[in-house]
Amino acid sequence: SYDLTQPLSVSVALGQTARITCGGDKIGIKNVHWYQQKPGQAPLLVIYRNNNRPSGIPERFSGSNSGNTATLTISRAQVGDEADYYCQVWDSRTLFGGGTKVTVL
Amino acid sequence: EVQLVESGGGVVRPGGSLRLSCTVSGFTFDDNGVNWVRQAPGKGLEWVSGFNWNDGPNAYADSVKGRFTISRDKARNALYLQMNSLRDEDTAFYYCARAGLASLDSWFDSWGQGTLVTVSS
Numbered sequence: 001s002y003d004l005t006q007p008l009s010v011s012v013a014l015g016q017t018a019r020i021t022c023g024g025d026k027i028g029i030k031n032v033h034w035y036q037q038k039p040g041q042a043p044l045l046v047i048y049r050n051n052n053r054p055s056g057i058p059e060r061f062s063g064s065n066s067g068n069t070a071t072l073t074i075s076r077a078q079v080g081d082e083a084d085y086y087c088q089v090w091d092s093r094t095l096f097g098g099g100t101k102v103t104v105l
Numbered sequence: 106e107v108q109l110v111e112s113g114g115g116v117v118r119p120g121g122s123l124r125l126s127c128t129v130s131g132f133t134f135d136d137n138g139v140n141w142v143r144q145a146p147g148k149g150l151e152w153v154s155g156f157n158w159n160d161g162p163n164a165y166a167d168s169v170k171g172r173f174t175i176s177r178d179k180a181r182n183a184l185y186l187q188m189n190s191l192r193d194e195d196t197a198f199y200y201c202a203r204a205g206l207a208s209l210d211s212w213f214d215s216w217g218q219g220t221l222v223t224v225s226s
Contacts, residue, residue: 043216045213081199086150093165096149101151
């Protein structure tokens with residue numbers, strides 16, 4: 001079965017850049033999607049098809065995908081970016097990564 | 106405005122059954138798929154099932170295959186999840202999520218607020 005690996009947590013200083021990775025075998029040939037989830041809320045799509053932002057998502061959110069790692073980058077991190085982030089792919093069925101908790105210091 | 110509203114959650118004993126509903130508005134099933142995703146309290150997201158808009162077999166996670174059945178009522182703009190033989194580990198918030206495409210291979214661009222299913226004796 002296909003596995004997605006995310007770090008449990010990432011910390012970033014206010015105004016700096018956070019990078020959240022999603023590892024998987026040859027993930028670079030798949031489409032990767034990213035979600036933000038704040039406590040008590042439903043997930044929110046922030047990146048689809050590797051590097052596309054839905055309407056309303058700030059340009060500070062960007063994505064890349066190559067080789068065995070996909071990355072969600074949050075530039076100029078704000079306190080409001082504190083949340084859990086999940087990657088998602090399709091591999092004969094939908095799969096989510098285990099999630100990464102982002103803390104802004 | 107796209108909206109998805111789940112209902113039908115509650116407390117059920119192990120081995121019992123429950124049917125969840127997801128009523129949608131602001132889009133049609135012809136253009137977008139809808140899936141079920143669950144999240145156990147304090148845990149991560151787990152995809153549960155997706156309705157196959159191409160009239161092929163529906164898709165299920167291994168953890169629910171043979172116990173859960175997804176169905177659709179186009180006239181009512183509703184998606185259902187029939188859950189049988191429920192286990193303790195099925196306890197979770199269940200979300201319905203709109204797919205960006207009318208395909209099982211898609212991202213989810215709109216989500217409902219979820220309905221809580223608790224399996225407990």
